[in-house]
Amino acid sequence: MPSTLTGRRPDPLTGSAPAGVEGLGDVAADPRGARLNAWLNDPADPWWERPGPTPAQLRNDVAGALAFLVVALAMVAVAKSMGMRYESEEIWRAYVATAAMILPLAARRRYPLAVLLASSGLFVGLSYLSPEAAFQIAFQVAYFTALYTAVAWARDRRPLWIAMGLVLLAMTLWVVAYFTVTAGFEEAAANYGEPDGPLPQLTAAVLYSAVVNLAYFGGAILVGRSSWRGALQRERLAAQAAQIREQAAELARRAVVDERLRIARELHDVVAHHVSVIGIQAAAARRVLPRDPGETAQALRTIESSSRDAVAEMRSLLGVLRSETGAGREDGRAPEPGLRELAELAETHRAAGLAVTLTVVEEREGDLLGLSGPLALCVYRVAQEALANVRRHSTAARVSVTVRTGTAAAATRWVEVEVVDDGASRPGTAGSGYGLRGLRERVQLHSGEAEIGPREGARGWRVRARLPLRSAS
CATH class of the missing domain: 3.30.565.10 (Histidine kinase-like ATPase, C-terminal domain)
Known part of the structure; x- marks a missing residue:
């Protein structure tokens, strides 16, 4: 069944990107790009665009970001009270870094790609500014949410590929900064026990962090992709439901038209037959009236009988239009001849x-x-x-x-x-x-x-x- 969803479509003859979509024509020619496009989007609808958020959703984003900010700052204070902090870091940095990471989420569905790019830069920069904040759950959840939202709500999917590359770059820079530029690893290692494994301590820490971050960010991408495809499926179902309603209305309309045509045929046959008999008998009665009153009476009886039959049959047919139920039969009509x-x-x-x-x-x-x-x-x-x-x-x-x-x-x-x-x-x-x-x-x-x-x-x-x-x- 041809798709009725909104969105841009490739050219039906060439399979290339639709007119007005710059740079997307290369996707069809590049098998790897086509596979990536199919994975991020949908093979059957590669150019579908998710409708933008509703005003209520935009208001919820702002309210949710503010509520999340309050909870996150409170958790920073709780963590500091527990002694979970870096001695070399100034107290205010964790609060500022946490707030700066969460505030862009207020516009996450309105500008999903812009929020993702801003969050990627903030994630790397703020990790250097405050390693303490970088290890807070709220800090990482904020980046997870930005990444998920970009995959789930980005309308133009081609820039999303670039954003995915920047995500990998940001993650790599974050790992490098943590283990080289900052003193985060040294301070954390001071709290570890003696290494007891096949790998050097630094190598094991790098490998562990890489796997954890790949799983973390990969999970955000998969959840966002699932949300995007869920929206596509809902719109497909809505389109199918609308099509079914239209088809049902069309079938009902055709049924009414067919019934009207049937009644029109029946009325024509009834009227044509009986009126022709009445007309001919009336003419005959007029001609023989002076000569043979008996034959005239017979003609008039025929006229009377035909007129009664015509009225009875027309009442039977028109009863269908007046009422759904009636006497004689369940449908209100007399038996058909x-x-x-x-x-x-x-x-x-x-x-x-x-x-x-x-x-x-x-x-x-x-x-x-x-x-x-x-x-x-x-x-x-x-x-x-x-x-x-x-x-x-x-x-x-x-x-x-x-x-x-x-x-x-x-x-x-x-x-x-x-x-x-x-x-x-x-x-x-x-x-x-x-x-x-x-x-x-x-x-x-x-x-x-x-x-x-x-x-x-x-x-x-x-x-x-x-x-x-x-x-x-």
Whole structure:
């Protein structure tokens, strides 16, 4: 899945650094730089930038640094009271060195690299100024925090590599200063016992200090890297959650649109069928009224029946839009018409003067009994739309409706409805085309195919829809 996280990206064609990032183009060409970049960052998102700290976090940094300073100065006083001090060092130096080391932490997340560089210089310089302070836990924790923050919060990762080099340099200088320039080792060694090991005392002390500092500073780097990757993971999860919400909203919107389209198709079929019957019967009643009152009464009864059916079906459909629950069914709608209603549909058109022949041919006995509800409704609507079009747009007097089942060459079983008439197009009755378009869409929803058009080599019009046969199970 393509990343939606904020940050700068490399060029998708060349793999080089994104435009506007100076000096980063060499990283992709340098395998060692690429490996370091992947380790400090993330192989899948090497140019991601962690969002800056919030105002609340910045305020917490200031408050935390001040609280830490108070505790650290108190611990210096406690250590001096215990006698943990260098006789050659002036009393004030430890307090000043501790305060100078901690105060930059107030801006550690706002300027992580600047605080790290300042802390590195202070760590070396203040270790010379006050070896006593350098061995205080608070002094070392302050540097640990600066290093951790730089790795965790640095937005531009390339300068971070340089900062890591300065950290190693600062650590080396600190060890050298402690064992050569200052008298720290001599004063500390005076409190040691007699050496009893394979290594010289100075060599062992240097090795011990180097290992301890590597573990100490390496731990800060690893913790900072873990924090940075944790922030990346949280943003990824937030982006994924946002994408899921968008997809859920889109699915809900599509479901609403699909339901509206379905209701629109149903309404069109209902209205088109019943209104066409009503219109034709009304015209017939008007013509025969002076000559045959009985036939006029029959036409009016057909109009009455069709109008009631139309209103009932429209109420059933529109009930879905008005309420989620209702009488009759759990979804508030009356049962949808199916194959059983085809005979009643044919009879309605026969009563209106159209000779309708209904034929059912099953390849296997019981094929149509197991037809699913949506498929049966589709067959019914195709026949209904085709018959309504004959009444509106054709001069046909006879129509045949055939429902059959069969098996295709690929052993795929199907159900087919075919409506064929023998008339010609009635002048001045061209429709909008929405009915045929809706018919094709309805058939396509069931992975079927529709053929609509004039009959080849014969007079009349033919509508045929073939649908893959699915049972109601």
